[in-house]
Amino acid sequence: MKYAYYPGCSMECNAAAYELSTQAVAKSLDFELVELEDWNCCGATEYFSQDELTASAVVARNLALVAPEMDQLVAPCAACYCNLAKVDKMMGEDAEMNGKINTALKAGGLAYEAGRVKIRYLLDVIYRDFGEEGVKAKMQQSLEGLRIAPYYGCQAVRPIKREDDTEYPMQMDELFSWLGAEVVDFPVKAHCCGGHMTQISEPQAFEMIRRILQSAVDYKADMILCMCPMCQLNLDGYQSRVSSYADKEFNMPIIYFTQMLGLAFGLNPKDLGFGKELVPALPTIEAKLK
Amino acid sequence: MSVQHVAEGISPFLKELIEDTPKGERIMHCLQCGSCGGSCPNSADMDHTPRKLFAMIMANQRNEVLAANTQWCCVSCYLCTTRCPQEIPITDLMYALKRMAIAEGKSGGTNAPALAKTFTDLVDRYGRSYELGIAGLYHLLNRPVAMAKMGPMGLSMFAKGRMAILPTKIDKIDQLQAIINKARELSK
Numbered sequence: 001m002k003y004a005y006y007p008g009c010s011m012e013c014n015a016a017a018y019e020l021s022t023q024a025v026a027k028s029l030d031f032e033l034v035e036l037e038d039w040n041c042c043g044a045t046e047y048f049s050q051d052e053l054t055a056s057a058v059v060a061r062n063l064a065l066v067a068p069e070m071d072q073l074v075a076p077c078a079a080c081y082c083n084l085a086k087v088d089k090m091m092g093e094d095a096e097m098n099g100k101i102n103t104a105l106k107a108g109g110l111a112y113e114a115g116r117v118k119i120r121y122l123l124d125v126i127y128r129d130f131g132e133e134g135v136k137a138k139m140q141q142s143l144e145g146l147r148i149a150p151y152y153g154c155q156a157v158r159p160i161k162r163e164d165d166t167e168y169p170m171q172m173d174e175l176f177s178w179l180g181a182e183v184v185d186f187p188v189k190a191h192c193c194g195g196h197m198t199q200i201s202e203p204q205a206f207e208m209i210r211r212i213l214q215s216a217v218d219y220k221a222d223m224i225l226c227m228c229p230m231c232q233l234n235l236d237g238y239q240s241r242v243s244s245y246a247d248k249e250f251n252m253p254i255i256y257f258t259q260m261l262g263l264a265f266g267l268n269p270k271d272l273g274f275g276k277e278l279v280p281a282l283p284t285i286e287a288k289l290k
Numbered sequence: 291m292s293v294q295h296v297a298e299g300i301s302p303f304l305k306e307l308i309e310d311t312p313k314g315e316r317i318m319h320c321l322q323c324g325s326c327g328g329s330c331p332n333s334a335d336m337d338h339t340p341r342k343l344f345a346m347i348m349a350n351q352r353n354e355v356l357a358a359n360t361q362w363c364c365v366s367c368y369l370c371t372t373r374c375p376q377e378i379p380i381t382d383l384m385y386a387l388k389r390m391a392i393a394e395g396k397s398g399g400t401n402a403p404a405l406a407k408t409f410t411d412l413v414d415r416y417g418r419s420y421e422l423g424i425a426g427l428y429h430l431l432n433r434p435v436a437m438a439k440m441g442p443m444g445l446s447m448f449a450k451g452r453m454a455i456l457p458t459k460i461d462k463i464d465q466l467q468a469i470i471n472k473a474r475e476l477s478k
């Protein structure tokens with residue numbers, strides 16, 4: 001299996017653990033992620049607050065870069081996925097915007113026909129294209145003994161309704177149940193991590209992060225699995241600051257779902273980027289895994 | 291319903307907003323049910339909930355709306371949008387309000403417009419973005435005090451190799467800039 005791959009800016013540095021584990025898991029499952037040549041930033045939320053058409057054209061350049069023989073584009077980051085999928089959908093529905101975006105693309109010698117590429121997020125690819133059978137066939141190590149909180153965040157499951165529920169998605173829940181983990185019924189699984197609010201208003205951002213961490217504590221989860229670099233950064237990178245803010249010592253490991261998947265596939269933690277998280281995950285995993 | 295269809299007899303501000311938002315005309319169907327504000331993780335910090343803001347837009351309260359912090363409290367989580375019984379693209383309307391506020395130099399007392407500008411400039415120059423979530427450049431430029439406060443976290447991120455000084459530059463930056471320039475021209 002081959003998919004065009006849009007890593008997104010975070011994967012280069014902040015989310016290197018997601019990139020490493022994504023590639024390792026792809027190898028185990030025997031699929032290939034062909035990186036778009038010379039891709040550019042998806043614009044996050046900020047570019048869309050400045051100029052809608054330009055932001056959309058910036059996003060569309062990536063869609064235009066998908067090689068003609070490829071028809072599926074995979075994005076691991078929820079924000080990138082959201083922007084790519086939204087712009088593709090908007091181009092299909094709004095002829096005027098479509099025309100303008102293509103005029104802009106043409107200035108760079110490019111073109112994109114709306115709907116040509118199916119944009120997908122990584123979890124959905126693993127869940128649907130490989131399924132229970134495909135995933136279990138690669139399992140070397142059961143995850144029995146671990147209680148995990150599956151955290152989807154917002155922009156992969158919303159606003160575009162695809163294969164999972166927009167408020168109570170289940171793909172990650174099921175994936176890790178197949179592998180023997182105990183998956184908690186996490187009520188805040190599709191709540192927002194706050195995105196870039198940490199840069200605008202810390203009290204607001206820290207409160208959003210606190211609610212998610214506290215819920216994982218309340219549900220006695222050993223750790224939170226996430227699927228977006230922004231979520232991981234907020235929940236892990238800011239955790240010590242949120243502890244001070246909330247006057248409560250949180251010690252909740254936050255790792256990417258692909259890292260846990262890699263462990264179940266018997267891969268070496270080093271090759272999965274373990275150790276890059278600020279709240280160490282391996283001690284908990286070693287203590288709990290049967 | 292087309293834009294022309296609703297253009298007669300409505301508040302000029304509402305018309306302006308509809309023109310700047312994909313599917314913005316759906317706002318005409320707002321029931322004032324409040325489901326948006328009730329769903330929003332940040333409504334408690336907003337000057338006006340989205341529901342109230344929409345009523346103010348209908349009443350043509352342009353200045354009050356653009357000066358509010360409501361749009362800047364929006365983190366684009368899309369919960370209101372997927373819940374709205376009238377399929378109003380609330381998040382996209384918030385984006386449009388952000389753009390209109392920026393155009394008038396209004397920030398609702400936040401630094402969000404400055405953040406958006408820093409980010410956009412980086413993308414225009416490099417084609418890739420800096421790790422804005424970890425602050426760094428933006429804070430150095432705009433909020434040195436906050437940068438100093440986040441010191442320890444920034445340092446740990448550095449130590450873990452998770453923080454870069456500058457974004458990488460794409461090869462065909464000229465191509466991207468040609469696209470951007472054309473788009474800017476068309477959006478005027």
Ligand code: SF4
Nearest residue numbers: 320321323324326374
């Ligand atoms: S949820 Fe939709 S219909 Fe209800 S008040 Fe908000 S925008 Fe209006």
Ligand code: SF4
Nearest residue numbers: 330364365367368370
């Ligand atoms: S998209 Fe914005 S306004 Fe809507 S619920 Fe989320 S934060 Fe609130």
